[in-house]
Amino acid sequence: MSRYWLFKSDPATFGLEDLERSPGRTTCWDGVRNYQARNFLRDDVRVGDGVLFYHSQSRPPAVVGTAEVVRAGYPDPTQFDRRDPGHDPGSPPGDPRWYAVDIRLRKRLARPAELPELRGTPGLEEMLLLRKGSRLSIQPVTAGEWRIVLRLGGVRGGLG
C-alpha cells in the first residue's frame, strides 16, 4: 500500500516549472541534509508513493502539484561532489550519510492549495505542515490529508 508525502522546495532553487521541464518530468530529489528527513528518504519512501509538491518561501506558500516516487532511497550523489553546496567530506562512501529519491511529476494542481487556506480546512488540523515551527522538508501525509489537499487544488477524483 502506498504512502503519501509532502516535499518542500523553494521555487527560487527548484520549482514546479523546473520539474515540468526536467527530462521525463523526473528529477533526483537530492540535497536533503536533515537527519529526520534523511531517515524518511532512506527507510520509508517507496516507489509508487504519492508526493505533494510544496513551494516554500513563496507568497503565499502552497502545494502546487503532485508527483510520484519512481526510485526509492539511494545514496545522494551530491554529498561526494566537491563543488556541490551539499558536499559532505565527512560522509564515508562505504556508508553514505545522505540519501535521495527520484520523483516524477504527475500533475500541476488546477489551482495552488495555499497555506492560509490549508490552515482553515477541516480535517487538516493534525497536518505536520501546519504545526508551529515545523521545518521538516520531507513530511508524511495521511491518506485523508492527501485527498483533502487535492480537492482544494481542484483535482477531481482519482489519485491526482
Add this chain to the structure above:
DNA sequence: GCCAACGTTGGC
C-alpha cells in the same frame, strides 16, 4: 551530558 552560541528554515 549540558547548554550557549551559532546557522538555517521559512512564515509573515
Add this chain to the structure above:
DNA sequence: GCCAACGTTGGC
C-alpha cells in the same frame, strides 16, 4: 527584512 523555532556544534 524580521524573527521564532529548530538543529548542530563545540567547550566544559
